[in-house]
Amino acid sequence: MRSWSAPDIVPLPGTGGPLRVHDTATGRIRTTTPGSTAGMYACGITPYDAAHLGHAFTYLTFDLVNRVWRDAGHDVNYVQNTTDIDDPLLERAEATGVDWRDLAHREIDVFREDMAALSIIPPTSYVGVVESVDLISELAVRIRETGAAYEIDGDLYFSSAAASKFGEISNLDREEMLDLFGQRGGDPQRVEKKDPLDWLLWRAERPGEPAWDSPLGRGRPGWHIECSAIALDRLGPSFDLNGGGSDLIFPHHEMGAAETRCATGQPNAHNHLHVGMVGLNGEKMSKSLGNLVFVSKLRQQGVDPAVIRLAMLSHHYRAPWEWTDAELPAAAERAERWRAATALGSGPDAAPVLAAVRASLAEDLDSPAALAAVDAWASAALTEGGADTEAPGLVRTTVDTLLGVKL
Numbered sequence: 001m002r003s004w005s006a007p008d009i010v011p012l013p014g015t016g017g018p019l020r021v022h023d024t025a026t027g028r029i030r031t032t033t034p035g036s037t038a039g040m041y042a043c044g045i046t047p048y049d050a051a052h053l054g055h056a057f058t059y060l061t062f063d064l065v066n067r068v069w070r071d072a073g074h075d076v077n078y079v080q081n082t083t084d085i086d087d088p089l090l091e092r093a094e095a096t097g098v099d100w101r102d103l104a105h106r107e108i109d110v111f112r113e114d115m116a117a118l119s120i121i122p123p124t125s126y127v128g129v130v131e132s133v134d135l136i137s138e139l140a141v142r143i144r145e146t147g148a149a150y151e152i153d154g155d156l157y158f159s160s161a162a163a164s165k166f167g168e169i170s171n172l173d174r175e176e177m178l179d180l181f182g183q184r185g186g187d188p189q190r191v192e193k194k195d196p197l198d199w200l201l202w203r204a205e206r207p208g209e210p211a212w213d214s215p216l217g218r219g220r221p222g223w224h225i226e227c228s229a230i231a232l233d234r235l236g237p238s239f240d241l242n243g244g245g246s247d248l249i250f251p252h253h254e255m256g257a258a259e260t261r262c263a264t265g266q267p268n269a270h271n272h273l274h275v276g277m278v279g280l281n282g283e284k285m286s287k288s289l290g291n292l293v294f295v296s297k298l299r300q301q302g303v304d305p306a307v308i309r310l311a312m313l314s315h316h317y318r319a320p321w322e323w324t325d326a327e328l329p330a331a332a333e334r335a336e337r338w339r340a341a342t343a344l345g346s347g348p349d350a351a352p353v354l355a356a357v358r359a360s361l362a363e364d365l366d367s368p369a370a371l372a373a374v375d376a377w378a379s380a381a382l383t384e385g386g387a388d389t390e391a392p393g394l395v396r397t398t399v400d401t402l403l404g405v406k407l
């Protein structure tokens with residue numbers, strides 16, 4: 001599937017240090033150790049509605065990982081899926097009287113425009129589920145061959161009892177797992193299953209639903225296996241970083257990891273990164289709750305995408321936070337100060353700013369600390385001035401290349 005246009009990335013003098021990030025599985029901040037090419041998978045949108053600020057915050061976080069790795073001298077093989085067939089998409093298409101394919105195409109187009117406007121580096125491979133049905137059913141067959149799956153009326157289930165190291169990502173107890181499984185797309189209530197936590201790998205065709213031929217019969221993929229199959233196909237097992245929003249830790253990433261382990265004997269990824277939920281009025285911003293601030297709406301209203309990006313960067317990726325009306329004015333004021341300071345003919349030495357932004361991002365993507373370093377330089381430049389004629393340009397490039405903010 002077509003990705004979106006890439007922002008220009010201007011190289012900075014020197015190289016950044018290794019990226020350290022929080023790993024959900026171990027609960028520790030760990031140093032990532034990619035080879036010359038780093039491999040990263042981020043779960044993409046289910047395109048039944050436009051992207052809201054919660055989605056944008058998640059993709060901004062993976063964009064920071066991408067920028068820090070590139071600055072440290074790695075190429076990045078970044079893979080993202082889009083769930084262009086799933087229950088919520090079919091339900092919305094039915095409710096609004098549009099074809100599910102048209103709905104998905106329309107929303108994916110808006111998403112691409114939003115991501116490009118926000119200077120999010122596009123994935124190397126942007127992969128839809130519909131175009132991947134064959135490789136997904138192949139993985140389901142591999143899993144079935146290990147004996148870890150069983151059938152109920154043509155539906156293929158992964159037997160959670162056969163999952164080695166189940167719980168390795170989320171570290172939840174069974175009660176918590178059952179609760180979240182029911183809330184997040186699972187079917188704990190299906191009585192014919194061997195265990196309520198067993199999950200669907202392949203769903204046999206239902207009347208009126210789209211279906212594809214496969215060695216498992218006509219049907220469509222379950223949710224988790226789409227990401228394990230696409231990641232395994234494009235990145236192999238044991239790639240550097242897998243993740244998404246924290247709502248995906250369980251069941252999605254736990255069950256996906258179990259699938260990869262079952263089929264390959266290896267973990268899917270070395271590090272598991274999860275982004276805090278963005279809320280609005282006390283609730284997680286979510287398409288099903290309808291409490292949304294859309295990126296596309298803000299853009300239509302003429303909000304500078306660099307300002308939207310700065311507003312998000314003022315929050316650390318791991319902390320859940322609430323979008324309020326105060327976000328945009330505060331970010332606009334910061335952008336104005338930075339623009340005024342970098343428009344000066346000279347300023348204080350900027351090498352320490354580059355070093356501080358690099359160090360802050362490399363230490364668990366501490367974007368608020370990175371902004372504070374630029375703030376300090378901008379106030380010094382505006383109040384005391386400075387003699388370094390190269391400094392405003394270096395700050396502009398630092399902000400552009402590492403933070404993705406065009407001044």
Ligand code: 5CA
Pocket residue numbers: 043044045046047053054055057058081082083227243244245246247248275276277278279284285286
């Ligand atoms: N298509 C699946 C993943 S395979 C999915 O979860 N789609 S989604 O459209 O619901 O979400 C897309 C991404 O945004 C996921 O990584 C999800 O965890 C993240 N996300 C959703 N809501 C929020 C939110 N309020 N704050 C932060 N991230 C969010």
Ligand code: ZN
Pocket residue numbers: 042043044081227252
């Ligand atoms: Zn996913």
